[in-house]
Amino acid sequence: MSDTNRTVAPRPGDEVAIELSDVHKWYGEFHVLKGINLSVARGERIVICGPSGSGKSTLIRCINRLEEHQRGKIVVDGVELTNNLKNIDAVRRDVGMVFQHFNLFPHLTVLENCTLAPIWVRKMPKAQAEEIAMKYLKRVRIPDQANKYPGQLSGGQQQRVAIARSLCMSPKVMLFDEPTSALDPEMIKEVLDVMIGLANEGMTMICVTHEMGFARTVANRVIFMDRGEIVEQNEPLEFFNNPQSERTKLFLSQILAH
């Protein structure tokens, strides 16, 4: 613990955290996900990128059942997502999600935002929940804001609270849906730093983002999605230096150009 030089990230084990096989989803007639196959190992950090509307959000929202898939199989930590409400609850308890627009509860203080789910879902005593919440608020470096309301914080601070709120449920997997794209440029780093910290601690993460610097330093694997399909996936170095498909090349040239 005291060894500050310990920079080696935990190696993803062979144990499977999330398994998607041939997942399809339609919105009405519109085929959003066209047979997604994806296996995420415990401790693995995955970055998903791709053009807007390609189905990235839909994909990760299927993993905690904010969206329902209509064909194929999704297994999270050994629990298959079906219409069985018990399974859905079990998965949601273990999967944290961070949204583009934070979605904090504006009528609750920062501390209450963090303790609500542990108290009501995990049935944790209030004092213990608050202790844990303070621990995570320190981790995201805003313990002094605990008694403020979300509306009194900056965007970057709100997103860090949202991360702390998820962590308070001790999730096994964290999903991030463009966590920095609603932020002003000067606030992006403070949020990415927190996410990098999480990655270094071995959290299993799936992150939809266009922060390519983050992808390079943190990801084990970068996935490129287009029109509801996984077009290409590779480890970051290979992915950026040696993209295989034309669509990936085009996307990367557009995103790195600006």
Place this chain on the structure above:
Amino acid sequence: MADNLSIQGHATVSDSPSPAEMVKPPALALGPLGWVRANLFNNWFNSILTILILWLAYKVIPPLLDWLVFNSVLPGEGVTNQTCRASGGACWAFIHEKYRLILFGLYPYEEQWRPILVVLLIIGLLGLSCNRNFWRPWLLGVWAAGGIVVATLMWGGILGLPFVPNTLWGGLPLTLILSVVGLVVAFPLSIMLALGRRSDLPIVKSLCVTYIELIRGVPLITVLFMASVMFPLFLPTGVTIDKLLRAQIGLILFASAYLAEVIRGGLQAIPKGQYEAADSLGLSYWQKTGKIILPQALSITIPPLVNTFIGFFKDTSLVIIIGLFDLMSASKAALTDPAWRGFYKESYMFVAFIYFIFCFFMSKYSQWLEVQLHRGHKR
């Protein structure tokens, strides 16, 4: 030493403030005449309006004051209805003569301390519930206990209190009981209806929609008539529900449909992200609804909710048509005394004043609560 130096340095700087810091907005020293010119006579249209309003006020206010105050007859020694008829001013002596009848209806005269206590108790309970720090589960217990005390006082029949059938209840306590019981029962019912209307379960949804649309589609008078005339038709012969309860049920049915639509408006204003955040944390439907959605929906619907409350409080006066003696009907009854016939202006003003006080406090409280609930978390 260093402290001294820095203080001196600071003083030197503030001795010569830069001109830019000195600039202040020019003082608006208008004076009374200037104010009148700027606000009342700043163009020809406003000047005409001002003169017109002054003329109207001159025409209306002096006669009104004459009637209300200068020519009015106050209660006193030897003041009778004859004094009033002779004066041409307001007959406050009439109110003095009849206020017990107006306030308490036909409730036995020597037992009227009981409805007085009931009114005070209900006002006390309402006052207590205004404090947000008391919004705890025990408040429900206090209300339940209060309800039992109110029922005991009004009916009596135990603890040495003579029994008073509810056909003799009337006036302000009846109005308060009908309104408060009505809202206390209708409010949770309306939340269920509003949630049901947004439910994914088709049967629940269509039941709620049908109920709300049916009740909202007919006037309150019709609902009250149906409750009083048609309700008994559905009951097995021999079973009767008393008139007061039937009116109360009618009022609850009506209020719940209206409140449900107000609350549904609030529910619709809650962004989808709030539901998703609650879902992703694993909260159950009822936890999500009770902890996240409803608190926000209710707090943004305070103005229309209170608007509906106020309307409902006044609408209870319609029970007159099925023969209950609420505040409004009792004031009419006071006018049937041949000796005091014709003083309806005074009678209605008195009743209007009582209604106004209650409604005014509801309105003020809602404004205060709105500020309280929104303090700190403006988006």
